[in-house]
Amino acid sequence: MDLSLTDEQRMLADSVRGVFAGADGDPTTGAEAPEGALEFRRDLWNRAAELGVTALVVDEEYGGAGAGVGEAYAAAGALGELAAPEQLTDLAYVPAWLLQDLATGDQKAAWLPPLAAGEKLITLAHAEPGTGWTDPRTTGVTDGRISGEKRAVAAPGDMDAFLVTAVEDGTPGVYLVHAGDGVDVTVHRDAEWAHTGRVTFRDAPAERLGAGTGDADRALRRAVALARVVQGGRAVGLMGTAMDQTAEYLKVRKQFGVTLNSFQVLKHRAAQLYADVELARSTALWAAAMAQTEGLSLEELETAALDSFVFLARQARVVAEESVQLHGGIGVTYETAVSHYAAALTGFRQLYGGELEARGAGVASGALTETPSALLDNALHTYS
Structure with a gap:
């Protein structure tokens, strides 16, 4: 393949x-x-x-x-x-x-x-305080008005509208809510200093997407599975540049009168870093290929997306830590580019309910006949 x-x-x-x-x-x-x-x-x-x-x-x-x-x-x-x-x-x-x-x-x-056309900005508002990603929503809709609180909403201060998951008469749905009256936004930064925030809806006008009773859950599951696959591409891009920057740093930074790449142990660690990034790249590309497979069921898509995401989350932590450590103390400073890549890789591990929820969902999936290696053997590599 x-x-x-x-x-x-x-x-x-x-x-x-x-x-x-x-x-x-x-x-x-x-x-x-x-x-x-x-x-x-x-x-x-x-x-x-x-x-x-x-x-x-x-x-x-x-x-x-x-x-x-x-x-x-x-x-x-x-x-x-x-x-x-x-x-x-x-x-x-x-x-x-x-x-x-x-x-x-x-x-x-x-x-x-x-x-x-990029003229309108819309984002999903799903995560809620104190509630797991896959748990029933507490946000409710009554007579076309929505009330509830969402967290970890991407760039909420710049949105024209929100796609809000909520429950109406016991039925889950996705609702289109315009920014404005009844919508309060608090903006802060996530792990990589990108805009995120909390959005509170207080009897805001809400328009349900479609009219199906069972479609909303499956549509959300599909969108999140595809998003995990695509975000895997971004994570691999982050890892690749962090690795390249680390290799270049080892070539120019001197200790005891010689560059750091003269030390055998650092060469070994750089080689292991390369292997970790390439394993991540292969896994992410596999998930993307799976997502494009004709006739793939939703359950099969979710299985591939979860397996890939959990493995990439593990690799993201390893690559972020090792890239920063091989830079030494300067690697944690804002002025150093690698610190931003490490922060962004940390942010990747928190997406769509986070690494732990994804791992639990993958293990519990009825689509699995045996536990994938990425979920079964998930111990972090220890560098000597």
């Missing part, structure tokens, strides 16, 4: 790098303090939209490219290589998947074209 990107996907990744590489507000330059950096760069978002990056997974009839998971994976991987804070998967692809799976024709016509 060929798990490499196609020529078209590599060209897409190059185009994404051309937009975001070296742009103002680059968090890896260390030129600004955290409080002044990483604002949502709407100008870059618009330029990416002009290239069609935000429209990749939107159907062609709504102004999109009608592309698959592989293209989304390639775009996310390019952003990961740059540690760009733009939450492309959560602000473009997850909303598109949910709208296309759930929305009525009128709802699709109203929201998919501006989403594809």
